[in-house]
Structures are given as structure tokens and as C-alpha cells.
Amino acid sequence: MHPTSVDRDGFLRNLRASKLLTSEQFRQVIESTRKVRDARKIVKTLVNEKLITKFQACMLLKGRNGGFFLGPYRILDKVGQGGMGRVYKAIHETMNRVVALKVLAPQIVSNERARLLFLHEVQAAAKLNHPNIVMAFDANEIDRRHYLAMEYVDGANLERYVKDRGPLPVGLACEIIFQTANGLQHALEKGMVHRDIKPANLLLQHDVDSRTLQIKVLDFGLARLQSRDKSVPEKTLPTRENIIMGTPDFLSPEQSRDLHEVDIRADLYSLGCTFYFLLTGLVPFAGGKILDKLARHNSEVARPIEEIRSDVPPKVANIVRKLMAKAPEDRHQTPYELMDALALYAAPMNAEWPFATMRAAALDRSDEQVLLPEPQGDTEPRAQGSTEVTDAESILEWAGTQSKQRRGLRRVVITAVVIGVGLLALAAAAGLAL
Numbered sequence: 001m002h003p004t005s006v007d008r009d010g011f012l013r014n015l016r017a018s019k020l021l022t023s024e025q026f027r028q029v030i031e032s033t034r035k036v037r038d039a040r041k042i043v044k045t046l047v048n049e050k051l052i053t054k055f056q057a058c059m060l061l062k063g064r065n066g067g068f069f070l071g072p073y074r075i076l077d078k079v080g081q082g083g084m085g086r087v088y089k090a091i092h093e094t095m096n097r098v099v100a101l102k103v104l105a106p107q108i109v110s111n112e113r114a115r116l117l118f119l120h121e122v123q124a125a126a127k128l129n130h131p132n133i134v135m136a137f138d139a140n141e142i143d144r145r146h147y148l149a150m151e152y153v154d155g156a157n158l159e160r161y162v163k164d165r166g167p168l169p170v171g172l173a174c175e176i177i178f179q180t181a182n183g184l185q186h187a188l189e190k191g192m193v194h195r196d197i198k199p200a201n202l203l204l205q206h207d208v209d210s211r212t213l214q215i216k217v218l219d220f221g222l223a224r225l226q227s228r229d230k231s232v233p234e235k236t237l238p239t240r241e242n243i244i245m246g247t248p249d250f251l252s253p254e255q256s257r258d259l260h261e262v263d264i265r266a267d268l269y270s271l272g273c274t275f276y277f278l279l280t281g282l283v284p285f286a287g288g289k290i291l292d293k294l295a296r297h298n299s300e301v302a303r304p305i306e307e308i309r310s311d312v313p314p315k316v317a318n319i320v321r322k323l324m325a326k327a328p329e330d331r332h333q334t335p336y337e338l339m340d341a342l343a344l345y346a347a348p349m350n351a352e353w354p355f356a357t358m359r360a361a362a363l364d365r366s367d368e369q370v371l372l373p374e375p376q377g378d379t380e381p382r383a384q385g386s387t388e389v390t391d392a393e394s395i396l397e398w399a400g401t402q403s404k405q406r407r408g409l410r411r412v413v414i415t416a417v418v419i420g421v422g423l424l425a426l427a428a429a430a431g432l433a434l
Helices: 008-018 023-032 039-048 054-061 112-126 158-165 170-189 253-257 264-280 290-299 314-323 335-342 401-433
Strands: 073-082 085-092 097-104 136-142 145-151 202-207 212-217
Touching: 008 023, 008 039, 008 054, 023 039, 039 054, 054 073, 073 097, 097 136, 112 136, 112 145, 158 202, 158 264, 170 202, 170 212, 170 264, 170 335, 253 264, 253 290, 264 314, 264 335, 314 335
Parallel strands: none
Antiparallel strands: 073 085, 085 097, 097 145, 136 145, 202 212
16 A cells, blocks of 8 residues: 555645546535544545546555646556656646647757657657557647657566466567568568667557457567667757667677668577567576676677477477577578568467456456556666656656756765764763763
8 A cells, every 4th residue: 555645635735736537527526525633544545536547546545646747637646657758647738639649758848959859750650550550640849848648568578478378389489570570571661670679669459359469569660769870960869979878688799899881680689589589588697787688799609599498399499599590690681581481480469378468467456456566677678767756746757867966965864963973972972071
């Protein structure tokens, strides 16, 4: 259970300030809860009547009363966060369409040129219209906050799914890679490279009635947003020299050497590492620091899948090995070529596959557990710690690293003062005793 940080009156003040309810709805809440002193009981009633969501209730109980709206979008839940920004489940109030709303970190669009390039990138992402790619609906800037509204997929990302369920059946893993390659082929035809293919960026949507699945590739355009093509400097956002973008466990050798010289074959290498993870539950080069992982991607061959799992057909294992070849010319050259190799092994329907949604477990919880826990940690491992949620009133407020450092220094100073005062008190007490 989450601790309540405000009493009944404080919660109602926050609720009114939040503008989540109409004036008439708020008046009815006041009338119906006059004798209820426990804020949590009021919260439970509001959530059960679907007047507010569990996430909104949690924020209100913590004292937050702003940031629940961004332009036409009402924020319903927090999905994740990372160096690129924070992702919320939201609803467009006029169109009544649920979206995934990605609010970009301020440092991503820190000047006018960056903002113009952001516009260019989201326009490029909007050209991607494919069933295996998360669609971009809308992008804008409101109150100095840049956001991208995307198709909301109510399904697990494959990193969490495999960690929860273990290695996947071979047919299911092949189908997932086949569909991902289908999306990458469409992007290739539009002149786009993802640069951050990994299990966490692949969403699994399962249609229970038809027993079919659909894979959605997440964050097209946003991974590219932080890159730069040196020959066409106005095409993408600039990055610091020698920076490495991507996730070390799934990064191609050439991408670790030069971010700007990669092509679709780098995405195919990352897809091979993802395939390896789906079949084994392991990353190709586990353990070690980031530089160790990058060096091993360049020089070592991953442990053969057959040694880990005997039921993987040799031809499937060979497909994984070819995808993970060190030299780009030794891999499949296009996603279509990979699809052709996988066609015999992919299986789109099977009633016995272990489908699950990210929050299926939450449905089995007691009604007494009103509030779901917020997502913990960074859901984008490539940029840990670059942004964080503050204790400010608005749930959309940001704090940079410098602010975090200043708060840390202030805590150190306060601690030192308290210790100093304590030592003086002890010394004084000792003097009196003498």
C-alpha cells in the first residue's frame, strides 16, 4: 500500500486544483464524502467510479496537483522513463483516442536548431505507416515541452516478457523476428535506420479472439533523433563527438566505432542479438562493464545457441549466427532477405503460447490494493540517470543532473551541520558532567 502524504482536505484541494473533474463532479464528491475523513477511502471510490485513474490518485495523494494535461491530452498513467524523456498513457480528449505520449527531455531539444530538427524527425517518422511499427500521430510544443503522441500498444515489451516467462518457443521467436524484419524493411524503403533495436523496443500485442500476435517496433525516429549524418548536417540532431548511442548488449560492432556510418545491417545485427535473447533468455555477452561488452561484440563469438538449448533447429541457429556476423557484408543484407530465410519457421498462431500483458498480474490483485506501484528505474538503459521526476507539484516537471548534484551537496552540508551540532552538544554535556 502506498503511504498517504495528504489528509482528506489536502487531497480534495489537490483534486480541485488538478481540474480532473468538472465543477459539478467535484461538488458531488464533496457532498457524498462529507462524513469520510480517510483520504484513501475517497480515492478508492473515485477510482472505482472511473472518475480518476490509479496513477492520478497516487499523484494526488503525494501532493501533486498539476501536470495532468498537456494540450489536448489528459495523462492517465506513467508507462516509463529514460534519457530521451518520459512516456505516459494519455487520451486525446476531443478525439477520445488513447495514445502513448512521449514528453522529451529538455536537453534533447535545447535550442532553436534542435527544435527545427525535432520537427524534421517527427515528420520523417510520420511517413512510417506499417502494421509492425508504432505509428506517430501528433507532435507539438506546449509550454516549452516537446511531445510525440504515438499509437498506444497494450502489450508487453519483449525484454520484460522473456524475463517473466523465460525463453520463447522457437516458432514464436521466429515469428517475432519475421514481423520485426517486415517493419524494418518498410523503414529501409523510406530511408530510415532505427539504431536501437532491442527487446525493450519490441511490443507484443496479442489478439485473444483470433489467437494471433502482432509485433510493434517502438521509437522509430527517436533513436535517430539523437544522431547526426555528417554529410547532411541539417538532417538529424547533433551529438557530442565520440558518443555511442544504443544499448551495449545489442549494439553492432560498427555502431560502437562510428554511429554515423551505420546502415540497415547494423539494425539486423541488433535484431540477431535480440533473436538470441528470445531463444535463450540471455544476452550474447553477459557481465562486464560497457566497454567490455563493446569489445566482445567486436572480437568474440557468442556461445552457440545449441549448447544452451537443444531444440533449436540448426538452420535457425545458423540464421542467428549470420545476423550476428562481425562484418556487415557477412550478414543478411536486407530485412527482406532475413524474412525469406525465416519464412519456413515462423508460426503466427498457436493456442499454447504463453501470452501475457505487462500488467496482467495486477488484474488478480485485491480491490483493497487501490494504487498500482509506479514504474521503477530507467526503462531506457542507454541513458540512465539523465532525467528524473522532481518533487514539484507538476508531474511534468524536470530536473537536470546539476540540480540533482546540488540537492546531493545540500544533503551532505545539512548532515554535516547536524553531526557538528550533535558533537557540540555531547561536548557540552561532558563538560557539565565534570
